[in-house]
Amino acid sequence: MKNIFTRRALLAAAALAAVLPAHAQEPAAAYPSHVVRIIVPNPAGGTSDVLARLLAKELGESFKQSFIVENKAGGNGHIGASFVAKSPPDGYNLLLLDMSNLTIGPAVMPALNYSPLKDLAPIAIPAFSPHLLVVRNDLPVKNIDELAAYAKKSGKPPSFGTPLASISQLAGILLAQDRGFEFNVIGYKGGAQALADLAGSQIDTAMASVVATNALVQGGKMRAIAVTSAKPFASVPGVPTVASQIPDFVTGSWQGLLAPAGTPPAVLDKLQAAVQRIVAKPEVAKRLAELGSEPSDMDRQQIAAWMQAETARWGKVVKDHNIKAE
Incomplete structure (x- = not known):
């Protein structure tokens, strides 16, 4: 059996x-x-x-x-x-x-x-x-300290275009918080439209990947003032890192x-x-x-x-x- x-x-x-x-x-x-x-x-x-x-x-x-x-x-x-x-x-x-x-x-x-x-x-x-922090061409700032000083002096937060609840919005919040100012967050459904409005000087600043932004920077549509890599990034030579001023800021x-x-x-x-x-x-x-x-x-x-x-x-x-x- x-x-x-x-x-x-x-x-x-x-x-x-x-x-x-x-x-x-x-x-x-x-x-x-x-x-x-x-x-x-x-x-x-x-x-x-x-x-x-x-x-x-x-x-x-x-x-x-x-x-x-x-x-x-x-x-x-x-x-x-x-x-x-x-x-x-x-x-x-x-x-x-x-x-x-x-x-x-x-x-x-x-x-x-x-x-x-x-x-x-x-x-x-x-x-x-990494993210590039980019600004409209006629904004009188060339680095994040000048951006913070501009925000404090002008008396109104610079507008920041970003998809809501995105990594770029969170990164922007952290950066502004560390530098002692605030962004006026303008929500978009996608990063491409935010960059298009920045190229048209309808907003002050944005943060998006080098992949998304570098062609626009190279084409003179906007200016890069900081990159969020741990060390200088080969694709954007000469752009200072945020990490050089805010330790370990990598996004x-x-x-x-x-x-x-x-x-x-x-x-x-x-x-x-x-x-x-x-x-x-x-x-x-x-x-x-x-x-x-x-x-x-x-x-x-x-x-x-x-x-x-x-x-x-x-x-x-x-x-x-x-x-x-x-």
Whole structure:
């Protein structure tokens, strides 16, 4: 009788294995054995989309497997992020986005249906583009101290164009607070329109990534007075860092590649190593520089710790200033 039950158990186990999804059985060494999707939670044509398509091509060549980009826009990036967070943890649905959405999301959108810290596993940050603080050409300031002095002398806060409840708004608040003045925040649905209004001198200042602003600065549409990288940034030579006056003030667009939490560490390691090799290639490094960005050398454990610290940092700013998403 015992042998009958044993045989039945073995048969049942075999039947269950036959219907289990392939990702549950595939050894990490075989990854990837079929198409991998990189989900971009923004419309086509933006920074994340451009980077995802660059990586998809390079990863496909590296692994001899298809990597495709799929745009799932909406909800300030959280629709696509939630989709990946709830996907099977097998490495076949990846997420690429500006990670500031993840680090400020829990504070400005407390009803999120996933936890960026618990439900997503970081892999790499292939591109970082710091913020540029830019002003209209006829504003009589050339650095942040002169901007603070101007704000105090004029008796009215300089207007600051930004998408509301965004990393640029929070960064602007921190900077002004440290320098002892306030911005008159003008809310926009997107950063592009804020920059267009700044180029037309309809607002005084804005803060956006080098990727978004540098062509406008180079074209003489506005003036850059500070960059938020830890050290001088190659794409904007001669622009002083905020960190030189406000220690550790580093903000910007951190384009990160992530997978669902629970993805096998060996798969995450394979992807991390592949991305690091790709961004080190001279032609890729040149393309990233042309986009106004550079890769981060943080490994995935360091990125996880960074995410935790950034989530706490921005959560405090959101709470202290009662900032809410629209």
